[in-house]
Amino acid sequence: MKKLLAATAATALMAGAAFAGGHAKEVKIGVILGFTGPIESLTPSMADGAELAMKEVTDSGMLLDAATVTSVRADSTCIDAGAATAAAERLITADKVDGIMGADCSGVTGAILNNVALANGVVMVSPSATSPGLSHNDNEDNGLFFRTAPSDARQGVVMTEVLMEEGINEVAVTYTNNDYGKGLADSFQAAFEAAGGTVTINAAHEDGKADYSAEVGALAAAGGDRLVVAGYVDQGGSGIVRAALDSGAFDTFHFPDGMIGTKLEENFGDEIDGSTGQHPGTDSEGAAMFTALVGDAFDATSPFTPEAYDATALILLAMQAANSKDSADYKGKIMDVANAPGEQIFPGQLAKALQILKDGGDIDYVGATAVELIGAGESAGNYRQIVVDGGKITTAKYR
Amino acid sequence: MDLLNAFVVLSNFVLIPAIAYGSQLALGALGVTLIYGILRFSNFAHGDTMAFGTMATILITWWLQSLGVSFGPLPTALLALPFGIAVCVLLILFTDRFVYRFYREQKAKPVIFVIVSLGVMFIMNGLVRFIIGPNDQRFADGERFIISVREFKALTGLKEGLAIKTTQGITVITAVLVVAALFYFLNRTRTGKSMRAYSDNEDLALLSGINPERVVMVTWLIVAALATVAGVLYGLDKSFKPFVYFQLLLPIFAAAIVGGLGNPLGAIAGGFTIAFSEVMITYAWKKVAKYALPESLEPDGLAQLLSTDYKFAVSFVILLIVLLFRPTGLFAGKSV
Numbered sequence: 001m002k003k004l005l006a007a008t009a010a011t012a013l014m015a016g017a018a019f020a021g022g023h024a025k026e027v028k029i030g031v032i033l034g035f036t037g038p039i040e041s042l043t044p045s046m047a048d049g050a051e052l053a054m055k056e057v058t059d060s061g062m063l064l065d066a067a068t069v070t071s072v073r074a075d076s077t078c079i080d081a082g083a084a085t086a087a088a089e090r091l092i093t094a095d096k097v098d099g100i101m102g103a104d105c106s107g108v109t110g111a112i113l114n115n116v117a118l119a120n121g122v123v124m125v126s127p128s129a130t131s132p133g134l135s136h137n138d139n140e141d142n143g144l145f146f147r148t149a150p151s152d153a154r155q156g157v158v159m160t161e162v163l164m165e166e167g168i169n170e171v172a173v174t175y176t177n178n179d180y181g182k183g184l185a186d187s188f189q190a191a192f193e194a195a196g197g198t199v200t201i202n203a204a205h206e207d208g209k210a211d212y213s214a215e216v217g218a219l220a221a222a223g224g225d226r227l228v229v230a231g232y233v234d235q236g237g238s239g240i241v242r243a244a245l246d247s248g249a250f251d252t253f254h255f256p257d258g259m260i261g262t263k264l265e266e267n268f269g270d271e272i273d274g275s276t277g278q279h280p281g282t283d284s285e286g287a288a289m290f291t292a293l294v295g296d297a298f299d300a301t302s303p304f305t306p307e308a309y310d311a312t313a314l315i316l317l318a319m320q321a322a323n324s325k326d327s328a329d330y331k332g333k334i335m336d337v338a339n340a341p342g343e344q345i346f347p348g349q350l351a352k353a354l355q356i357l358k359d360g361g362d363i364d365y366v367g368a369t370a371v372e373l374i375g376a377g378e379s380a381g382n383y384r385q386i387v388v389d390g391g392k393i394t395t396a397k398y399r
Numbered sequence: 400m401d402l403l404n405a406f407v408v409l410s411n412f413v414l415i416p417a418i419a420y421g422s423q424l425a426l427g428a429l430g431v432t433l434i435y436g437i438l439r440f441s442n443f444a445h446g447d448t449m450a451f452g453t454m455a456t457i458l459i460t461w462w463l464q465s466l467g468v469s470f471g472p473l474p475t476a477l478l479a480l481p482f483g484i485a486v487c488v489l490l491i492l493f494t495d496r497f498v499y500r501f502y503r504e505q506k507a508k509p510v511i512f513v514i515v516s517l518g519v520m521f522i523m524n525g526l527v528r529f530i531i532g533p534n535d536q537r538f539a540d541g542e543r544f545i546i547s548v549r550e551f552k553a554l555t556g557l558k559e560g561l562a563i564k565t566t567q568g569i570t571v572i573t574a575v576l577v578v579a580a581l582f583y584f585l586n587r588t589r590t591g592k593s594m595r596a597y598s599d600n601e602d603l604a605l606l607s608g609i610n611p612e613r614v615v616m617v618t619w620l621i622v623a624a625l626a627t628v629a630g631v632l633y634g635l636d637k638s639f640k641p642f643v644y645f646q647l648l649l650p651i652f653a654a655a656i657v658g659g660l661g662n663p664l665g666a667i668a669g670g671f672t673i674a675f676s677e678v679m680i681t682y683a684w685k686k687v688a689k690y691a692l693p694e695s696l697e698p699d700g701l702a703q704l705l706s707t708d709y710k711f712a713v714s715f716v717i718l719l720i721v722l723l724f725r726p727t728g729l730f731a732g733k734s735v
Contacts, residue, residue, distance in 0.1 A: 201701065206708065208535075210637035211420075214681050214707040217412040221683035222701055239638075247411055248548025248560040 025067040027325050029054060029312060030091035032102035032112065034078030039104060046127060046308040047073060048298040050101045053312035053350065060351035062358060063320055076103040081111035088116040098325040099315040100124045101308065106131030113145050123327045123334070125315055127307035131179075132187060136376045143331050146314070148307040148371055150280065150381025152180070155256060156187030158278055158383045158399060160195050163226065163254060166276060169197040171254070172224035174215065174240055176231040177204040184230045184256055200224045207235035212243040220249035226276075228254045233263045245271055252276075260386060260393065270391035281384030282370045283398045290347040290368035306347075306368030307379075313350055313367060314338055320357040338373040340364040405690035407559040411548075417678040418671075419567040419636055422574035425670030426629035427647065428654035429581065429663055430622045436598045436661035437618045438499075440512030445626060445651065447523035450644035451490060452627025453634045454531045456483030457538045464540070472542035473569070474635055484627045491623040494519055495615065503615070520645075527641045536639045539566060559690075566636040577628055578667060581621070585663065590617055598661070646711070650677070653714040657721045659728025668729060673714050681707045 031050050033043040054069040063069065072095045074087040084103060091097045100122055103109040109129040117124045118141065125146045126134075132153040136145060163171065173189060175181035181204070189199045201222035205215050219227060219240075227250040231237025237259050244250045245268070255264070255277030264272075290309060294300035315330075317337040322330035337353075342362030345353040353363045365371055372380040385396040427449060434442040442448075459479035463469075470478050502515055544550075545568050548560030585591040590613075597604040597614045605611060630644065637643075654673045658665025683703035688696070705713070721728060 203706070204708070208640065208642070210535075210633070210640055210643040213412070213416045214678060214710060217416075217678075218681070218683040218701065218703055218707055220412060221686040221703070223686070246543075246562055246564060248562055 025065045025325075027063065027067045027069045027316070027319065028072055028095060028097045029069060029315060030072050030074060030088070030095065030097035030100040030102065031312075032074040032076045032084070032088055032091060032100055033104045033308075034108070035073070035075045037076075037078035037080075039078050042303055042305075043104065045298045045300075045302040045305045046104070047071075049294075049300070049305040049308040050127075050312040052294065052297070053309045053316065056348070056350045057313075057316045057354065060354055062351060062354040063316060064323065064325065067325070069316060072097055074102075076105070076108045076112070078105040078108060081108055084108035085111050085115045088112040092116060092120045092122055097122070098319070099327060099330075101312045101315065102126060104128045104304070106134060110134060113141060117144055118142060121327050123315060123318075123331050125311040125334070127311045128304040132183060135378060139376070141376070143377070144327065146311075146334055146373065146377035148310045148314070148367075148369060148379050149304065150379045152184050153187040153191075154378075154381045155184060155278070155280075155383070156189075156191040158381070159188050159228070159254065159256060160191040160197065161399070162276055162278055162385055163192070163228075164195055164197065168225045170200060170224045171197065171226045171228050172200050172219045172222050172250075173202045173228040173230065174205050174219055175202070175229075176236055176258070177206055180258065181230045185228075188228065188230070188256075198224075205231065205236045205240055207232065209236060209239065212236065212239040213247065216240060216243040216247055216249050219244070220247065224250075226250065226252050226254050228256075229259055230256050231258060233259045233261045233267075238263070238267050241268060241272065255386075264388075265391060265393060268391075270388075272388050273390065275388045276396070277386045277388075277393075278383040278399075279386070280381060281398070282382035283384070283395075284366060284370035284382070286346045286366050286368045286370055293348045309347065310365070310367035310369050310371050313347075314365060314371070317345075317350070317353055317357065317363065317365060320354050335373055335377060337363055338365050338371050401690045404557055404559045405687050407551075407557055407561050408686050408690065411559070411561045413678055413682055415561075415563060415567055417675045419570045420678065421671035421674030422570050423629055423633045423636070423670075424647075424650055424654045424674050425667040426574055426577060426625055426632070427651040428658065428666035428670045429578070430625040430629070431651055431655040432658070432661055432663055432666040433618055433622055433625070435655070436663075437594055438512070438615065440509045440516065441652070441660075442622075443513065443516045443648065444494075444520035444523055445622075446645050446648035447520050447527065447641075448487065448491065448623065448626040449630030449633070449647065450527045450639075450641050451523050452483050452487035452623065453630035453639055453644070454527050454641075455486035456480055456627065456631045457531065457536055457634070457639060459483060459486075460538050470541060472565070474539050474541045474566070476538055476540075476631055476635055477569070480628065480631055483631065484624045487627045488620055488623040490523075491619045492616065495619050524641065524645060531641070533641055536634075538639065539635045541565060564636070566632070570632045570636055573628065573632060577625070581625075581663065584621075594618060649711055650674075650714045653718040657717060657728055659730040662728065662730045665728050665730035672729070673717060676717055677710050677713045680704045680713050681710055 031047050033046055035043050051071045054071055057063050058068045074091050076084040103112050106129040109126050123144050128149045130149050130152045132151045135151050173185050175185035189202050229237050253275040257279035260277050260279045290306050291300040314334050318330040318333035319325050321333040321337055342364040345363050345365045347368045356363050370382050374380045383399055386393050387396045431445050456479045459482045460476045463475050469475055542565050545563040545565055548562045551561045593609045594614050650673050654669035655666050657672055658669025683701040685702045688698050
């Protein structure tokens, strides 16, 4: 609350200063995230990340006619589509926001997009919705929806590349029986088979069982050079790996993001040496610059926080490029500012970017997460490829 | 050579796990069957009695571990087991004194006892979660394997490997010892004989001077010990999670009923029947078939009858078949 008050006061001061300048114009960005609900621990720093970009732009005084950028927060709840839709409706009709940074979880993001953003023609940039269902390749979104998080379909492709490069073209797949596991396993199977690989079995496992020897028996019978475990490290995923190691069914594994964590090292140590995996991450210098920029203000490394900064920056830079804060005008500019050609822009350089755009130049926004928008406007995604060596998770490379 | 590989695969994924699981079920089913035979009701709280006994053992194991006590290559939990049994016995006797005895004095019908045991089950359920929490607990330590896959391959030069976990070995040995001791007790000792007499004909037993309260107490003592041993063995071999123990109730009852309720020998046979059916019906036979059959007969698919999700359904189906065609179970027990 204190922070909010301070922020409001600061913004008011800025606004005052800007008004004094005489060319006052205000840009409002809706920040709709699940401040309550299952990811409530992640959202405060995500919102802080978004507001950091707004502050940076306001301070530069170079957006449009020295416009100030204000944040209007709203609660998406992450799971309640009705509540999220109502909150977004309020943002657009009552607060009259010029763009939406959000939402966070895939389900509510789709609901807001279809029920509110499309109807009102407002641009949405989500920092964290990863469902493949949100890729609007046939322009169902009227070009209004973007995301700085990669689709899970992308992880399936990256996973295929990693395995193929290791010379592995026959794998068994097991996934945790929910939307995340099934979506990832299916997109991986499609990508892997398209690349000429064979998936010998694609079987679900339930989380929270004591014994996975029966599941592993089936996986072992199907065979394969490596076992892909699309599960959770503190749930059934570890149980599967344990049973597979004990029965000698598999000695090396491939782990997508849900399985990578310190718990993996603790549970298995060097027993899984040679196993591979990948999770979203980047070694781009942008990430380090973002951390330095944030300082102690909030946790810059918290998941999806850099993505939130980038999402907000993209909206504001596109406005500058279009010289308008109207969604219909600037929605076409988001892809332009995000991708090459142009001068590379890192966190903390928004003022420079605004100046280049003002002068009619071109920018390639790299930001904190090495943003590269592909397809219908979603992040290509950067992944950290890992390999387990001597019982430790080590970085093989970034892709 | 190929037949040998087929046998090794079969042992590794079917025979050894099923024997260990069967022993655990058999010990659980023995407890259920004893209560049914002597106290004449189906004790739904049995799964949670197992969970409680195991929890007590785990807590003592942790305490021993923190003191630096270990049992060499064997799990420390075996040292803690007697204390775990003692704690479980205390709880069980407490329940009997304050819950079951009231209904026994009223000569309540078996169905009322069943419902009472359901209530006891919920209380124990909550108690265990309250003390240790609903999460997974691992407490196995010491050597993990009697023989590991790598050692086996190096030793025999076979293509397929075979692993025997220490916990599997301990399970089978303990089960044999416990069952032998139980049968000796029931058939050879005075107290055991009086229990059987009480089970066969309560009135006649009373007339010949058997103290019913003593018989009941001894029964509960044995049941608490059996439940704790079964629970600890299951937890060592797999892992301890209160909800899983609650779910174990189904295969345990299936085992007891298939064998014939009230018949200890039947409980053991039932335990292994259920364990082997669960494992064999959900196992994918492709690999075994590949080694054992000529190439022309090799299956294309996985040769798996049911997906592993349906493991519990197998016990249900066996239960139904037995109840339909042989209500007294494989070994003539009491009809249910």
